[in-house]
Amino acid sequence: MKLKISYFNKGVLINDIKRFAWIGICYLIFLLFEVPFKIITIDANNTGNPGYLTSMQNIFTNEVLMVSIAVIPVLTAILLFRYIQSKKSVDMIHCLPIKRVKLYDNHIFIGILILTVPVIITALSALLLKGALGLNTTGIHFTVKNVISWAGITILFDTFIFLLSVFVGMFTGLSAAQGILTYIFLFLPMGLTTLINYNLNFFVYGVASDYYTRTGIDFFSPMTKYLAHEPMIFMDILIYIIFCIIFYLAARFAYHKRSLEAASNAVAFKHLEPVFKYGITFCCMLVGGIYFRSIHYWVALGYVITSLFGYIIAEIIITKSLKIFRNIKGYLLYAMIIVLIIVGANFDIIGYEKRMPAxxxxxxxxxxxxxxxxxxxxxxxxxxxxxxxxxxxxxxxxxxxxxxxxxxxxxxxxxxxxxxxxxxxxxxxxxxxxxxxxxxxxxxxxxxxxxxxxxxIHNIILSTDSSSIDKISINPNQTNKNVTITNPIQIKEAINILKNEASNETYEDIVDSRADWANINILLSNDKRIDLSWKKSYKQFENWLKQNGYYAKARIMPEDIDYAIIEKRNVNNANAGIDISMKNSNVKRLKITDKNKLEICLTNYSNSREGQYVLGLYMKNGDSTTYLNIEDKYVPDFALEYFK
Known part of the structure; x- marks a missing residue:
């Protein structure tokens, strides 16, 4: 039996398809070029290309696809509901004998159809190519599961952003504002959290701002989630589906309640104007605080200037007039609340800064x-x-x-x-x-x-079994020499000594800022690697290298150097760069050729830029010159005497 009332309106659906099918066609062409066409070209150019596997597995994770996910759904939402942002068209459309919610549901259905069909066609094309080209090589991340996963995540993100943009559009009467606000909402959790954390640092002592900006806020935006290339677990997918339902229902309710006169207004609902106004004011204030802190530490002045600027701009947008100073009372009330919050934070009225557990x-x-x-x-x-x-x-x-x-x-x-x-x-x-x-x-x-x-915790070598090690490589700094140890007995001896060195390190050894002699690379039998350093304090390991004849190749030696130059920086510009090329004859320099003094210099140089003394090493081959630093506390006595 034919239903008398269809859930969908045939006339609305056909009209939407005629007017907006071009979006889906363009999206399909784009996806076909980005996925199936790339598969064909990469496979055709596979002539022993070492980047072949990487290129294949990056097809579904490239940034160009991310741009399409960010742009196409927003464009679709704006165009489908463009009529509600124009007074003429909104009056005409709503004169039709169709209920608002039914009209809304038809547009949503077409929008999701436009975004979904191209992805499904592209995924099917990729699977057909996989079979036709025989892309079943081990190591290529191009399986049926990968393709289905890409299609599913793309459809989910497209739908999420589309419904978010529709939701945003219900609260503004300007299409441009709908697009801008959609992207603001997409990055709002991450951006607002980052801004608040940076500003809290100015007033709350000890706040763990890095923790909150590092741990998981990228989840809240499909854009950052996509860029992170992290796999979506079931709970992630479920949360995004729940948000899609929320946006759909909330936008449906707002569409039903929205007045026709809201078209061309920045804010469609009168009672949401304060949220818009003070939201812009607050965000401008946070950005201004960070900017002024970075240049002059005038955070308070930055807050006043940028928050007032944001408030004025918001008032102009809402009232469509430059006569905004009659509403300045609102800003004064906002400023009073912010001052109270800042004063409370500075005086730690809730005891946050002193809180410690038993x-x-x-x-x-x-x-x-x-x-x-x-x-x-x-x-x-x-x-x-x-x-x-x-x-x-x-x-x-x-x-x-x-x-x-x-x-x-x-x-x-x-x-x-x-x-x-x-x-x-x-x-x-x-x-x-x-x-x-x-x-x-x-x-x-x-x-x-x-x-x-x-x-x-900080020395993984302590938990490493020497029997699982295949090779030890020692690569000294400032020279191209190296040592490779493959003898199992020597490997065991070296590892035991390195464990002993790490276990017996003092605090002074751990924080020693002098450069290490060499990097020690340990290759395990499972192809994993461990990197550690041959520190200047590892005397037991140094003696073992000498006993086994590796010492001269395991570090830079005075014999590798033709001569060294020590130059003192200007005390007023201690961290600046330096020209130690010998061209400036007015600069006082100490030239060193004595092997014992060269050894002292090599033992005490640092990789940091701290200190006034620069060490230039001129190697015997004549092709290499290295400039290093010597921190003030490690400067040799003979150099201090020379520059006195």
Whole structure:
């Protein structure tokens, strides 16, 4: 029996297809060029090309496809609902004997159809090519599962962005604003979180801003999720589907309630104007705070200028008039609230900055120079401490950092950080991050760095079985020499000595800023590699190399150098570059040819740019010249005497 009332309106569907089918056709042509056509060309050019496998597996993950996902759904949403942004067309369309929600549902159906059909056709074409060309070579990530996965994720992201753009369009009367606001919403979670975190650093001491900007906020935008090339798990897909349903229903409700007069207005609903206005004001203020902090540290002035600018722009957009100063009271109220928040943060009225857990309530503590380890997908050991002795030592350090708030709050050397996460027995976490000059806190860091747990975390060699090692390569710095050890007995001896060196390192050895002698590369039988350094403090390993005849090839030697030059920088420009090419005869230089003095220089140079003294090494082959630094505390006595 034929239904008297069809859920879809045939006339609306046919009209939409006639008017907007070109979007789907263009999308299909684009996808056919980006997927099947590329498969054909890559396969045709496969004449022993080493990049063949990489090219094949990158077909479905390239940035061009990401651009199509970002552009086509937004364009489709804008064009399909363009009529509601024009007063003439919205009056005419809504005079038709069709309910609003039914009209809305028909447009949504056509929009999803336009975006879905090209992806399905492209996926089927790719699968046909796979069979026709026999692309079943081991190592090529081009399986049926890969193609179906790409098609499914693309359809999901296309639908998500399309429905988001439709949702945004219901709250504005301008097509341009719909497009702009869609992209703002796409990156809003990541952008707003980053802005807030950076600004919190100005006022809240110890806030773990890097943790929140590193851990998982890319999930909230399909764009950042796509660029991360991370596999989508079932829960990710389910969450995106739920958001699609929410956007669909919310936009449907807004479409039903939206007045016809909203066309051409920046904000379609009157009661949402304050959200729009103060949202722009707040975001402008955050950006301004970061900018002014970067140039003059005038954060407060930056807040005032940029927030006022944002407020004025928002008022002009909403009122479509330059007569906005009669509404300045709104800005003054906003400013008062922001001042109260900033004052409260500065005086730590909620006790955030001094909050520390009792040792008996701690399950474990994460501590490192940052939150890097928490964001890595590789099988690496996380710096997590579970020993009571380390709890006490870490809390002593933390308490000292809290006491030194006035000194450290505006310490800006981001290369020296301490990141702490207390994992409590209740399941909660306390996260803190501080910029510190580590040399000042040596007595607090020393017992932590010298603990057995710290050394196990930072020296993977301690947990490596020498029987699983196939080869040891030693590649010295500043020279092309190298040593390769394959003898199993020597490998075992060397590894045992390196383990002993790592276990017995003192805090001073660990933080020694002098450059290492060489990089030690260990090849395991499972083809994995371990990299560690031959540090200047590894005397036992040095003696073993001498005994086995490897020493001269394992490091740069005085015999490799024709002569060296030491030059002193200007005290007022200690970190600037230097010309040690001997062209400037007015600069005082110390030339060194004595082998003993050269050895002292090689033992004490650094890779950092700190200090006033520069060391130039002129190699015997005449083709190589290396410029290095010597930190002030390691400058040889003979050089200090010369430059006195």
């Amino acid at each position: 040792v008996e309530n701690i399950e474990s503590i994460y501590m490192d120079s940052g939150f890097y380890f928490l964001t890595q997908k590789e099988d690496i050991q996380i710096p997590l401490y579970s020993e009571k002795e380390n709890f006490i030592n870490i809390e002593k350090l933390h308490k000292k950092l809290i006491d030194d708030k006035k000194t450290l709050k505006y310490y800006s050397n981001v290369n020296e950080q301490v990141a702490i996460i207390y994992n409590l027995k209740t399941g909660k976490q306390i996260k803190r991050q501080y910029n510190i000059p580590k040399q000042v806190y040596g007595e607090y860091l020393k017992p932590i760095y010298e603990s057995k747990k710290y050394k196990e």
